[in-house]
Amino acid sequence: xxxxxTKLFKAIADPTRRDIFHALVIATSALSITxxxxxxxxxxxxxxxxxxxxxEAGLVHINTHGxxxxxxxxAKPLKEVSKWVxxxxxxxxxxxQDLENYLNNSKDV
Amino acid sequence: xxxxxTKLFKAIADPTRRDIFHALVIATSALSITxxxxxxxxxxxxxxxxxxxxxEAGLVHINTHGxxxxxxxxAKPLKEVSKWVxxxxxxxxxxxQDLENYLNNSKDV
DNA sequence: ATTTTAAGCAACCAAAAAGTTGCGTATTTA
DNA sequence: TAAATACGCAACTTTTTGGTTGCTTAAAAT
Numbered sequence: 001x002x003x004x005x006t007k008l009f010k011a012i013a014d015p016t017r018r019d020i021f022h023a024l025v026i027a028t029s030a031l032s033i034t035x036x037x038x039x040x041x042x043x044x045x046x047x048x049x050x051x052x053x054x055x056e057a058g059l060v061h062i063n064t065h066g067x068x069x070x071x072x073x074x075a076k077p078l079k080e081v082s083k084w085v086x087x088x089x090x091x092x093x094x095x096x097q098d099l100e101n102y103l104n105n106s107k108d109v
Numbered sequence: 110x111x112x113x114x115t116k117l118f119k120a121i122a123d124p125t126r127r128d129i130f131h132a133l134v135i136a137t138s139a140l141s142i143t144x145x146x147x148x149x150x151x152x153x154x155x156x157x158x159x160x161x162x163x164x165e166a167g168l169v170h171i172n173t174h175g176x177x178x179x180x181x182x183x184a185k186p187l188k189e190v191s192k193w194v195x196x197x198x199x200x201x202x203x204x205x206q207d208l209e210n211y212l213n214n215s216k217d218v
Numbered sequence: 219a220t221t222t223t224a225a226g227c228a229a230c231c232a233a234a235a236a237g238t239t240g241c242g243t244a245t246t247t248a
Numbered sequence: 249t250a251a252a253t254a255c256g257c258a259a260c261t262t263t264t265t266g267g268t269t270g271c272t273t274a275a276a277a278t
Contacts (some may be wrong), residue, residue: 013122015115025200036252046211046237048146048256051237067245067254069219075201078194085191091134123266143224155267157225162265176224176275 008077011057016040017050021059021073030063030070051065115194117186120166125149126159130168139172139179213216 001007012018023039025032033051051071054060058077063070077090111115121127132148133140142160146153160180163169167186172179 003124009118009122009127009184012237013115013118015112016236018118025197030255042236043238044255045239045257046199049236067243069255073200075197078197079201081190082194082198085187085194088134088187089191091182092188120266125266141224151266152268153225154227154269158266176273178225 005080008057008059008080011053011059012081014050014053016042017054020047020050021054022061024071024073025075027073030072032068032070034068036071081100114189117166117168117189120162120168121187123153123159123162126163127131129156129159130163133169133180133182134184136182139181141177141179143177145180 002010012021020040021037023036033044033048036051037047040047051060051062053073055062061072061074063072111119119142121130129149132145141155142157145160146156149156160169160171164171168183170179170181170183
């Protein structure tokens with residue numbers, strides 16, 4: 001399909017998935033598919049698909065007990081997102097870059 | 110369409126857009142659409158669309174000079190991503206959460 | 219003044235994503 | 249053992265996305 005980091009970014013790009021992930025993070029115990037579904041307006045199958053996407057991004061771990069599948073959030077992969085963002089943090093507070101670009105721009109034209 | 114943060118997450122979810130953004134960040138001067146296009150294998154129109162998405166996410170600013178449109182990266186909106194990730198950082202290094210969830214899980218079943 | 223260049227707009231296309239329903243199966247519960 | 253529950257799988261629909269081509273317009277260069 002696509003590289004790992006893109007899978008991760010895509011996983012968190014969907015608002016419903018961010019909500020599911022959040023619900024799992026703040027939950028005091030692992031939640032089954034049905035338990036998660038009950039908190040959202042979409043079908044159980046819809047939830048199952050989202051969970052699969054989250055799982056493939058490493059953001060959810062699943063523990064099967066009998067007929068139930070308990071989901072845990074795993075925030076660790078978000079370290080990668082953090083690393084990605086951190087690189088650009090050096091550019092966001094100084095408008096120096098903006099100014100420089102502006103000057104170069106004017107000069108060139 | 111959708112909320113601001115989702116626009117932002119979607120903008121950076123595409124690998125080509127991340128590449129374009131990166132190219133603009135490290136560029137020493139603003140780049141025109143044609144200049145950006147020359148660095149990628151997709152058509153100018155494709156680039157234009159990506160730029161529009163980035164612009165709507167606030168990640169690119171455009172300066173029109175005559176018939177050219179010069180693009181600058183603006184990393185500031187990424188602060189929002191950083192904030193989002195930071196919240197979850199408290200969960201990623203202690204496997205305490207995992208253990209806790211595991212125990213709750215076992216207990217419930 | 220003519221030609222070249224930069225880029226927007228619109229229409230279109232294919233693939234991916236988000237969601238649905240129906241059905242089968244395994245595990246629990248009664 | 250029979251009924252209920254939890255879930256996966258597969259097929260299908262709709263919307264979104266990433267990309268294209270063709271055409272037009274405006275600015276610059278010759």
